Amino acid sequence: MKSDSNLEKVLAAGHFAVTGELGPPRGANLQAIKDKAAHLKGMVDAVNVTDNQTAVVRMASWAVSLVLREMGMEPNYQMVCRDRNRLAMQSDILGAAALGINTMLCLSGDHPSFGDHPQAANVHDIDSIQQLQMVTTMRDQGRFMGGAEIDTPPRMFVGAAANPFGDPFELRVLRLGKKVAAGADFIQTQCIYNMERFAEYMRQAVDMGLTEKTKLLAGVTPLKSAGMARYMAKKVPGMDVPDEVVKRIADQPKEKQAEEGIKLLCEQIEQLREMPGVAGIHLMAIEWEHRVPEIVERAGLLPRPQV
Amino acid sequence: MITAERKPMEEIFHSVEPYGKILLVGCNECVTVCHAGGRKEVAMLASALRMGRLKQGAPLTVDEMTLERQCDPEYAEELALVVDQYDAVCSMACGCGVQTVAERYQGLPVLPMVNTEFMGSSEKNGVWAERCAGCGNCVLGLTGGICPIARCSKRIFNGPCGGSSKGKCEISPDVDCAWQLIWDRLKQLGQTELYSQIMAPKDWRSARDGGPRRIVREDMAI
Amino acid sequence: MSDFEPVVVVFACDYCAYTAADVAGRMNLSYPSGVRILRVPCTGKVEPLYIMQALQKGADGVLVAGCLVGDCHFKNGNLRAAARVKRVQTLLDDIGIDGQRVAMVNVSAGQGAKFAEIATEFSNKIGEMGPNPIKQGAKAAA
Numbered sequence: 064m065k066s067d068s069n070l071e072k073v074l075a076a077g078h079f080a081v082t083g084e085l086g087p088p089r090g091a092n093l094q095a096i097k098d099k100a101a102h103l104k105g106m107v108d109a110v111n112v113t114d115n116q117t118a119v120v121r122m123a124s125w126a127v128s129l130v131l132r133e134m135g136m137e138p139n140y141q142m143v144c145r146d147r148n149r150l151a152m153q154s155d156i157l158g159a160a161a162l163g164i165n166t167m168l169c170l171s172g173d174h175p176s177f178g179d180h181p182q183a184a185n186v187h188d189i190d191s192i193q194q195l196q197m198v199t200t201m202r203d204q205g206r207f208m209g210g211a212e213i214d215t216p217p218r219m220f221v222g223a224a225a226n227p228f229g230d231p232f233e234l235r236v237l238r239l240g241k242k243v244a245a246g247a248d249f250i251q252t253q254c255i256y257n258m259e260r261f262a263e264y265m266r267q268a269v270d271m272g273l274t275e276k277t278k279l280l281a282g283v284t285p286l287k288s289a290g291m292a293r294y295m296a297k298k299v300p301g302m303d304v305p306d307e308v309v310k311r312i313a314d315q316p317k318e319k320q321a322e323e324g325i326k327l328l329c330e331q332i333e334q335l336r337e338m339p340g341v342a343g344i345h346l347m348a349i350e351w352e353h354r355v356p357e358i359v360e361r362a363g364l365l366p367r368p369q370v
Numbered sequence: 371m372i373t374a375e376r377k378p379m380e381e382i383f384h385s386v387e388p389y390g391k392i393l394l395v396g397c398n399e400c401v402t403v404c405h406a407g408g409r410k411e412v413a414m415l416a417s418a419l420r421m422g423r424l425k426q427g428a429p430l431t432v433d434e435m436t437l438e439r440q441c442d443p444e445y446a447e448e449l450a451l452v453v454d455q456y457d458a459v460c461s462m463a464c465g466c467g468v469q470t471v472a473e474r475y476q477g478l479p480v481l482p483m484v485n486t487e488f489m490g491s492s493e494k495n496g497v498w499a500e501r502c503a504g505c506g507n508c509v510l511g512l513t514g515g516i517c518p519i520a521r522c523s524k525r526i527f528n529g530p531c532g533g534s535s536k537g538k539c540e541i542s543p544d545v546d547c548a549w550q551l552i553w554d555r556l557k558q559l560g561q562t563e564l565y566s567q568i569m570a571p572k573d574w575r576s577a578r579d580g581g582p583r584r585i586v587r588e589d590m591a592i
Numbered sequence: 593m594s595d596f597e598p599v600v601v602v603f604a605c606d607y608c609a610y611t612a613a614d615v616a617g618r619m620n621l622s623y624p625s626g627v628r629i630l631r632v633p634c635t636g637k638v639e640p641l642y643i644m645q646a647l648q649k650g651a652d653g654v655l656v657a658g659c660l661v662g663d664c665h666f667k668n669g670n671l672r673a674a675a676r677v678k679r680v681q682t683l684l685d686d687i688g689i690d691g692q693r694v695a696m697v698n699v700s701a702g703q704g705a706k707f708a709e710i711a712t713e714f715s716n717k718i719g720e721m722g723p724n725p726i727k728q729g730a731k732a733a734a
Contacts, residue, residue, distance in 0.1 A: 410639070
């Protein structure tokens with residue numbers, strides 16, 4: 064094992080993994096984290112803790128990760144390249160590892176122009192692929208990026224994100240390949256609604272042998288309403304929501320749209336379980352943590368394995 | 371070229387408020403080409419300043435002069451004969467020109483009249499776009515002639531990020547995705563194998579992060 | 593204010609507005625005597641600086657009169673002129689002089705009556721706006 068990560072153990076044992084997500088609060092409210100996290104406990108194998116997502120300031124990802132750790136959960140510590148240079152990244156990784164964070168995710172990060180500090184300088188000292196290399200070098204070779212030796216390297220199970228639907232499509236699997244070459248132990252994808260296009264992506268990834276070198280978790284997000292479906296379809300960059308998916312939710316009366324969204328999600332999870340190369344799902348129930356127990360139950364993903 | 375744009379008039383009026391007689395100095399190089407600080411723009415701003423100050427009831431004498439290259443001490447020297455007559459020099463050159471003049475005439479206020487923007491090229495008449503970040507270590511040979519530092523919003527060396535959509539960047543439909551352009555050109559050149567190699571983290575010492583930069587040519591600096 | 597007769601400088605394109613002014617004259621159509629016509633080969637030749645200098649030298653208003661859209665002898669000189677007029681208007685607003693003292697108009701060579709009408713209307717409008725404010729400022733400073 065490369066780490067003490069629960070996610071690594073679940074995947075290594077061949078289980079179909081389930082990860083969840085938790086967005087830190089916009090304030091120093093510890094209780095809010097605990098309340099949200101409580102819904103996820105025992106329901107998922109690891110919980111992604113987002114890092115200033117959409118470039119909006121929130122509580123530090125490492126701090127919230129530690130809270131989850133103390134609650135007996137496995138945090139997946141997200142780190143974006145937008146806000147830190149290589150010095151800050153490496154020192155944060157050492158601190159996180161020392162305090163029991165075993166899993167992390169390397170990301171570029173949304174551009175500051177989307178967030179609440181559009182005036183901010185954009186760091187991007189290294190990109191997310193170089194960040195992956197940095198973490199695996201720290202872990203496997205016990206060296207910092209600058210070359211110096213590390214006394215007690217951080218034992219991180221390290222992942223990366225992939226968007227199967229960004230453009231150009233032909234680069235999507237190639238770039239996934241670069242992330243695998245950079246040492247990604249696991250991959251979590253952007254939310255999938257276009258199953259056909261995703262299946263094609265997976266076919267290419269399997270053909271290239273990438274799914275033998277990394278564990279790919281397919282991203283899913285329940286559509287809570289027709290409004291949300293339309294927003295995801297039109298406003299979120301790099302998101303592919305087919306018209307029939309929007310229609311299916313919108314055809315329901317308002318009070319039944321959320322239920323239809325969960326039904327659709329369960330069907331998707333069923334399909335994903337059968338899809339070659341898919342090692343698990345990443346369930347991003349955005350501000351819907353309290354529905355996660357119901358969703359994983361109905362999708363037949365309980366109980367979560369104890370490994 | 372180095373591109374620039376005239377500062378807002380409000381800011382300009384504020385900066386020249388204490389003065390009664392100024393020398394407005396343009397530059398014949400980049401800022402002439404991008405219509406920000408050449409002879410014509412000097413004349414326009416001079417006219418605007420004269421009229422604006424007349425309207426305020428506080429006339430301003432504005433003399434005009436445009437140097438061949440304001441960032442060159444040799445040409446900045448041309449101001450020596452007249453500069454004593456003025457309360458301030460107002461420069462319409464890029465930041466390099468402003469500083470060259472300020473360095474030569476230490477006792478005189480030298481005020482910038484333009485905001486220096488970026489190193490770019492002309493896309494068409496009246497449109498300029500950023501092309502080079504002056505990072506000190508060019509990778510254009512590996513990226514199909516399109517710079518990932520100057521033209522990717524996240525200066526990603528191993529792009530594109532997940533925000534690339536229909537050839538455009540996530541920040542705006544008006545901004546091309548640099549990595550889409552890179553990929554298209556690599557295909558055209560038959561160099562797609564370059565894409566599969568992971569580009570190493572950049573040594574930013576060659577860029578501004580290593581401290582202010584200087585070039586010394588021993589054979590010429592005699 | 594009633595004795596204020598505005599000076600309006602008209603940059604008139606040789607291919608249209610200048611001829612139109614001529615036609616107006618021959619038709620004995622009058623327009624205010626403060627309207628001064630300057631012939632230009634095309635409104636595309638009117639630099640923003642010309643407009644600024646006309647105002648700086650005491651004009652109360654400036655008209656740039658070019659061909660009808662689509663009829664420019666040099667393809668798009670009148671469109672360039674319109675864009676430049678817009679830029680000058682913004683600059684004038686920024687320095688505290690109403691940008692409406694400058695305008696772009698389009699007339700064809702045969703439209704003598706229209707030219708006289710436009711010149712009269714614009715002159716009246718400037719008359720209502722009052723003299724170029726830099727004159728007042730110059731007096732106050734003196």
